[in-house]
Amino acid sequence: MENFEFVSPTHFVFGRGAEEQVGAKLSERGAKKVLIHFGGQSAVKSGLIDRLKATLDAAGIEHVELGGVRPNPEIGLAREGIRLCKEHNIDWVLAVGGGSVIDSAKAVAVGAHYDGDVWDFFETKQPTNDVLPIAVVLTIPAAGSEASKNTVMSNDELQLKSGYPNNAQRPKLAFMNPELTFTLPPFQTAAGLTDMFCHLLERFFDDVGAVPVTDNLNLSLMKTVRAEAPRVMVEPENYDARANVMWAGMLCHQGLAGVGRHEDWATHGLEHELSALYPEITHGAGLAVMFPAWMEYVYPENPARFAYYGREVFGLAPTGDVEADALSAIDETRAFFASLGMPTTLAELDVCEDDIEKLIPTLKENKGEPFGSFKKLTKDDAREIYRLAL
Numbered sequence: 239m240e241n242f243e244f245v246s247p248t249h250f251v252f253g254r255g256a257e258e259q260v261g262a263k264l265s266e267r268g269a270k271k272v273l274i275h276f277g278g279q280s281a282v283k284s285g286l287i288d289r290l291k292a293t294l295d296a297a298g299i300e301h302v303e304l305g306g307v308r309p310n311p312e313i314g315l316a317r318e319g320i321r322l323c324k325e326h327n328i329d330w331v332l333a334v335g336g337g338s339v340i341d342s343a344k345a346v347a348v349g350a351h352y353d354g355d356v357w358d359f360f361e362t363k364q365p366t367n368d369v370l371p372i373a374v375v376l377t378i379p380a381a382g383s384e385a386s387k388n389t390v391m392s393n394d395e396l397q398l399k400s401g402y403p404n405n406a407q408r409p410k411l412a413f414m415n416p417e418l419t420f421t422l423p424p425f426q427t428a429a430g431l432t433d434m435f436c437h438l439l440e441r442f443f444d445d446v447g448a449v450p451v452t453d454n455l456n457l458s459l460m461k462t463v464r465a466e467a468p469r470v471m472v473e474p475e476n477y478d479a480r481a482n483v484m485w486a487g488m489l490c491h492q493g494l495a496g497v498g499r500h501e502d503w504a505t506h507g508l509e510h511e512l513s514a515l516y517p518e519i520t521h522g523a524g525l526a527v528m529f530p531a532w533m534e535y536v537y538p539e540n541p542a543r544f545a546y547y548g549r550e551v552f553g554l555a556p557t558g559d560v561e562a563d564a565l566s567a568i569d570e571t572r573a574f575f576a577s578l579g580m581p582t583t584l585a586e587l588d589v590c591e592d593d594i595e596k597l598i599p600t601l602k603e604n605k606g607e608p609f610g611s612f613k614k615l616t617k618d619d620a621r622e623i624y625r626l627a628l
């Protein structure tokens with residue numbers, strides 16, 4: 239087991255009506271003036287934003303609003319949020335939505351007390367503890383940003399999508415009511431399930447040997463996501479299925495499922511290039527295409543690890559041929575994503591062979607260095623993986 243540090247400061251309020259406690263819980267923590275940050279109109283139309291404002295009013299907490307966060311959030315709106323925080327002396331940011339809104343809220347919280355441009359943090363990864371506290375009302379289980387240390391933001395001007403990790407931006411409060419996810423369209427539910435499953439894969443396949451305490455937790459979450467997925471797809475208003483998926487989405491990415499391992503994250507990097515170039519590509523859909531392609535390319539590094547995954551998660555019986563077992567596990571992974579209605583090829587995302595050369599030079603996050611850990615990937619490897627995904 240590798241050395242690790244693990245920080246998890248999030249206080250969770252989970253279950254029916256959880257969001258009714260927003261005002262009271264923020265008041266307990268001394269909040270005086272909150273920036274309510276949200277996405278399109280769905281949280282407004284459903285009445286959720288009004289209900290949250292009412293709980294803040296009841297607790298005597300002032301609030302300022304900033305909506306309009308798009309999927310694959312852009313740094314420009316976060317800059318506007320930072321301006322509002324400075325102008326109104328905001329002391330908490332309340333994110334209402336999914337990964338896109340929460341990530342934008344994290345960028346706002348990181349930049350609120352900073353004199354330079356917030357993109358500096360994404361560029362340099364410089365640490366800071368001077369971050370506004372964040373509360374979250376989660377409406378889509380997927381990214382796990384409600385407890386994770388990461389934010390991922392697009393910069394359209396630079397055609398980049400970059401991550402910024404910092405434990406100080408982990409949300410301090412997360413309100414998780416599974417009923418708020420009943421309205422999710424099937425495609426978003428499926429993309430969320432795919433994303434959370436991939437968060438486990440990125441942690442399971444790396445260059446560290448077995449870490450049973452971590453691996454067994456990880457495999458148990460994979461099995462849970464796989465078992466609950468058909469239930470939420472068929473019965474979108476099944477409270478228990480939605481609740482299991484919502485809590486699993488958090489556990490998949492808050493960090494415990496990877497402690498003591500190096501983790502990999504190459505496939506998320508490959509997907510971020512796709513959704514930076516084409517912001518209309520949903521992150522989970524991009525991962526559904528890229529993960530099996532990455533697996534096919536890298537499995538010869540350690541076929542036994544793939545065979546083990548296939549046995550544990552998909553119940554595949556060993557054939558005596560580890561290589562064949564590894565390939566069956568990859569087939570099962572692709573079939574699982576396809577069963578959710580996710581795409582399996584880049585063509586289905588309207589990405590063609592000519593686009594690959596536009597993606598490669600922008601693997602800037604790694605500044606040209608090899609990336610990933612299960613197999614260290616060069617730009618030529620990335621090119622081949624994109625080709626396999628066509």
Ligand SMILES: NC(=O)c1ccc[n+]([C@@H]2O[C@H](COP(=O)([O-])OP(=O)(O)OC[C@H]3O[C@@H](n4cnc5c(N)ncnc54)[C@H](O)[C@@H]3O)[C@@H](O)[C@H]2O)c1
Binds near residue numbers: 335336341421
């Ligand atoms: N910070 C992290 O740790 C982390 C991890 C993985 C992914 N990400 C990033 O998160 C983003 C994706 O976030 P996401 O998958 O949570 O989705 P999202 O926040 O982009 O939301 C997807 C869509 O679902 C809609 N929606 C949300 N809740 C709804 C509801 N209850 N009913 C109806 N519609 C609803 C949104 O308006 C949006 O159109 C990507 O940018 C990805 O790169 C971040």
